[in-house]
Amino acid sequence: MALRLQNISKIYGPVRALDDVSLTVEPGECRALYGGNGSGKSTTARIVSGAVAPSGGQVKIDGQFLGTALPRRARMLGIGITFQELSLLSDLSVAENVVIGDAPRHFGLFTDRRRLYADARRHLAEIGLEHFCGVKANALQTGEKYLVELAKALYLKPRYIVIDELTTTLHASEVDIFAQLLDRHLADGGGALFVSHRLNELRRFCSTITVLHNGRRVADERLEAVSDADLVGWAGGRSSASVATANRSAATDRPTAVKIDNLRLGRREASLQLSFAAGEIAGLGGLPDQGQKVLLRILAGLTRPATEPDISVAGKRPILGAATDAAGAGIVFVSGDRDETVFAARSIRENMLAPFVARGADRPNDASLAAALSLLSTRYAGLDMPMSSLSGGNQQKVLIARCILADPALLVAEDPTKGIDVAARADVHRLFRDLAAKGTTILVTSSDDLELADLCDRVLVMDDGAVVADLDRATGGLSAQAIVSAYMKQEKAA
Amino acid sequence: MSALPSAAPRLRSHSAIPALALASLGLGLAAIINPGLVSPAGLIGWSTSQLGLWAAVLAQTVVLVGRGIDLSTGAAVSLVNVVAIALFGLGWPLWLVLPTALLTGTVIGLANGLLIAVLKINALLATFAMSFVLLGLSLQIQPAPGGMAPIGAVTMMNGSSLGVPNALVALLALVALWQVLARTRFMLLLRGTGSDPQRAFNSGVPVLRTRLCAYILAGLFCGLSGIFVTLTIGAGDPLIGQPYTLLTIAGAVIGGVALMGGSGSGIGAILGSMFIGITGELALGIGLSPFYQQFIVGTVLLCGLAGVVLLRRSIDRTEDARIALTLSTIRRGEAA
Numbered sequence: 001m002a003l004r005l006q007n008i009s010k011i012y013g014p015v016r017a018l019d020d021v022s023l024t025v026e027p028g029e030c031r032a033l034y035g036g037n038g039s040g041k042s043t044t045a046r047i048v049s050g051a052v053a054p055s056g057g058q059v060k061i062d063g064q065f066l067g068t069a070l071p072r073r074a075r076m077l078g079i080g081i082t083f084q085e086l087s088l089l090s091d092l093s094v095a096e097n098v099v100i101g102d103a104p105r106h107f108g109l110f111t112d113r114r115r116l117y118a119d120a121r122r123h124l125a126e127i128g129l130e131h132f133c134g135v136k137a138n139a140l141q142t143g144e145k146y147l148v149e150l151a152k153a154l155y156l157k158p159r160y161i162v163i164d165e166l167t168t169t170l171h172a173s174e175v176d177i178f179a180q181l182l183d184r185h186l187a188d189g190g191g192a193l194f195v196s197h198r199l200n201e202l203r204r205f206c207s208t209i210t211v212l213h214n215g216r217r218v219a220d221e222r223l224e225a226v227s228d229a230d231l232v233g234w235a236g237g238r239s240s241a242s243v244a245t246a247n248r249s250a251a252t253d254r255p256t257a258v259k260i261d262n263l264r265l266g267r268r269e270a271s272l273q274l275s276f277a278a279g280e281i282a283g284l285g286g287l288p289d290q291g292q293k294v295l296l297r298i299l300a301g302l303t304r305p306a307t308e309p310d311i312s313v314a315g316k317r318p319i320l321g322a323a324t325d326a327a328g329a330g331i332v333f334v335s336g337d338r339d340e341t342v343f344a345a346r347s348i349r350e351n352m353l354a355p356f357v358a359r360g361a362d363r364p365n366d367a368s369l370a371a372a373l374s375l376l377s378t379r380y381a382g383l384d385m386p387m388s389s390l391s392g393g394n395q396q397k398v399l400i401a402r403c404i405l406a407d408p409a410l411l412v413a414e415d416p417t418k419g420i421d422v423a424a425r426a427d428v429h430r431l432f433r434d435l436a437a438k439g440t441t442i443l444v445t446s447s448d449d450l451e452l453a454d455l456c457d458r459v460l461v462m463d464d465g466a467v468v469a470d471l472d473r474a475t476g477g478l479s480a481q482a483i484v485s486a487y488m489k490q491e492k493a494a
Numbered sequence: 495m496s497a498l499p500s501a502a503p504r505l506r507s508h509s510a511i512p513a514l515a516l517a518s519l520g521l522g523l524a525a526i527i528n529p530g531l532v533s534p535a536g537l538i539g540w541s542t543s544q545l546g547l548w549a550a551v552l553a554q555t556v557v558l559v560g561r562g563i564d565l566s567t568g569a570a571v572s573l574v575n576v577v578a579i580a581l582f583g584l585g586w587p588l589w590l591v592l593p594t595a596l597l598t599g600t601v602i603g604l605a606n607g608l609l610i611a612v613l614k615i616n617a618l619l620a621t622f623a624m625s626f627v628l629l630g631l632s633l634q635i636q637p638a639p640g641g642m643a644p645i646g647a648v649t650m651m652n653g654s655s656l657g658v659p660n661a662l663v664a665l666l667a668l669v670a671l672w673q674v675l676a677r678t679r680f681m682l683l684l685r686g687t688g689s690d691p692q693r694a695f696n697s698g699v700p701v702l703r704t705r706l707c708a709y710i711l712a713g714l715f716c717g718l719s720g721i722f723v724t725l726t727i728g729a730g731d732p733l734i735g736q737p738y739t740l741l742t743i744a745g746a747v748i749g750g751v752a753l754m755g756g757s758g759s760g761i762g763a764i765l766g767s768m769f770i771g772i773t774g775e776l777a778l779g780i781g782l783s784p785f786y787q788q789f790i791v792g793t794v795l796l797c798g799l800a801g802v803v804l805l806r807r808s809i810d811r812t813e814d815a816r817i818a819l820t821l822s823t824i825r826r827g828e829a830a
Binding site for chain 2: 102
């Protein structure tokens with residue numbers, strides 16, 4: 001009685017994504033699946049869920065072979081999965097989404113709406129979202145979507161759940177909810193395969209670990225027997241991937257590059273007045289969706305503000321709500337939603353050149369594209385390969401790499417290291433610092449407060465459209481602890 | 495927190511409201527310009543001329559909701575029409591012709607479904623090609639308009655009961671049929687499939703089967719439409735359904751059915767096609783030369799579309815704001 005992957009391999013065109021990978025998850029066990037971008041973690045998760053057929057090898061669930069790749073069959077055999085890119089259907093209500101795999105019916109033919117909503121409500125109550133039953137899934141915030149994805153995976157009471165990078169996008173309080181559900185699942189004799197980049201979470205939830213590198217299994221250990229340094233070393237093939245916090249000079253003596261005045265976010269009466277220096281890396285922290293995203297998107301020209309604020313970037317005044325004009329003013333945007341910016345079927349080259357083509361600017365040549373990609377150690381077969389041939393993490397690297405080609409005055413990035421591994425995160429941070437050293441102002445959000453504290457010169461903590469704390473590294477006031485306590489204080493006051 | 499309604503905020507689709515407004519407005523205008531339209535005879539005339547379209551638009555709606563499209567709707571209706579007339583010509587009784595006509599439509603739908611769901615041929619191309627196959631068959635069976643349906647059945651279809659045109663009774667039956675369909679598990683799976691086929695597949699939705707069923711069901715509605723056409727005009731015409739293809743797509747979209755799949759109601763689609771039908775009546779009522787008529791119909795249609803788009807946008811915006819507000823109230827409630 002166990003979930004067994006036996007000698008699984010998967011070949012995508014010229015790329016061997018998985019090569020003879022075996023692992024076992026026993027009832028009551030939570031096994032970590034750890035590795036760098038493109039190491040084959042997500043492919044493994046998809047194969048277990050039946051969404052993808054392996055090129056070789058077998059998946060055995062409590063003695064029964066999965067056989068044909070059919071998510072429905074995997075579900076019937078007792079597999080639940082949360083997809084990294086979500087499986088929520090935006091036109092359906094939250095409740096319908098939770099039960100879609102096996103909606104309650106009348107006479108076999110009709111949806112039993114009353115029971116559907118009652119069942120979903122009961123399920124959603126466990127993640128504290130029972131009042132969201134009737135809303136369409138796309139009205140939810142990102143963290144809520146991932147919790148609903150979890151509720152959906154647990155709906156059919158699976159024997160084994162596969163958690164693919166779920167917690168990366170969750171807030172600390174949401175991670176606690178996840179922890180409770182996971183504990184109960186394990187206590188009930190279920191098993192779990194937990195895919196994550198975050199070592200502290202692996203240690204918190206898992207007892208055993210399988211490490212993948214370039215599609216091969218490089219370690220299979222009890223987690224308590226190995227050190228973080230071992231794990232990072234195995235996963236990256238690199239010895240020192242730990243994030244070095246650079247000591248950068250304070251940005252106070254630099255000229256102001258970005259000025260925002262008279263900006264009102266949401267239902268706020270008071271307006272924001274912010275300024276950022278050239279070469280400053282500023283983070284926007286706080287609970288999710290407190291105006292950080294809106295602020296970034298207003299700067300990127302994607303959202304029109306309700307009132308007319310004064311915004312100037314390096315002396316230019318971009319037309320608000322016009323993304324092309326923002327780009328012309330030297331503002332570059334990295335979306336937190338990869339689906340929104342990736343042309344999946346088009347080549348890596350076209351994806352990197354898209355912003356230049358859109359503006360009619362001179363296009364960088366292949367050599368500079370390749371150089372930008374290598375700065376982030378992006379794994380790709382060639383610039384002509386479609387974006388869809390890359391793993392999620394590598395797609396993200398392409399999107400970030402293209403930013404440096406534009407030599408931007410202002411870079412606005414939504415959670416740029418979401419879903420990428422430790423080593424890659426260090427690369428992205430280094431790239432941001434190099435850009436800043438050349439005078440680019442960088443505004444960034446992150447679901448990880450530690451990352452903000454590591455990366456930024458200054459962190460503005462936001463709450464309901466207002467800045468409630470301005471933490472500066474130069475004055476020594478910047479730490480993850482300070483960020484957390486700034487927004488937690490707001491929480492209590494509310 | 496207890497003040498919040500249990501299923502709040504409710505998921506009520508308002509997608510049909512603009513079409514309802516438009517259809518009422520059009521009908522009102524038409525009645526003013528041409529008061530004869532609302533007379534008993536006028537109502538019968540109008541509803542019988544539209545009944546076939548109302549059934550056909552449901553075929554298109556089912557397919558569109560599943561993120562497909564059907565360019566063979568019109569040709570399928572024509573084929574069912576000439577098949578029925580040919581069978582009447584052979585002396586088949588009504589009770590045998592009607593199921594055969596329905597079956598004809600269903601088989602066409604099955605063929606479309608196999609091409610699209612199983613062989614994974616692009617829906618646009620498959621149904622486009624299918625429309626010529628069906629047109630060819632119809633012309634083979636009956637090259638020119640003619641033939642006769644049983645006079646009793648035709649009289650009944652063009653009659654009225656208790657002052658209500660029978661075609662409107664049939665419309666009510668169509669609406670009821672849609673309401674039943676909307677409550678099926680199939681429709682839930684179809685909306686899921688149309689919303690995002692890959693995610694639906696990953697969620698355990700039998701995407702292939704659902705798509706196949708959508709086309710079969712569309713074929714069934716085409717069969718129904720063909721029967722209505724046959725019984726309202728009482729004759730066969732290999733080109734009768736031709737305009738239905740684009741009329742049903744336009745009607746469904748005016749009625750709030752998403753071209754990209756995932757949402758839409760048959761009721762809205764019927765209202766949308768009603769509006770399109772009424773624009774024709776408006777032009778007729780004014781009594782202009784046929785050349786101007788086309789121009790007027792087109793202009794009214796354009797204005798109506800613009801109105802629908804604007805109205806829908808404002809409804810969506812207030813609705814989104816309302817949901818966002820409710821959600822943030824709930825979130826604050828939980829945080830406290």
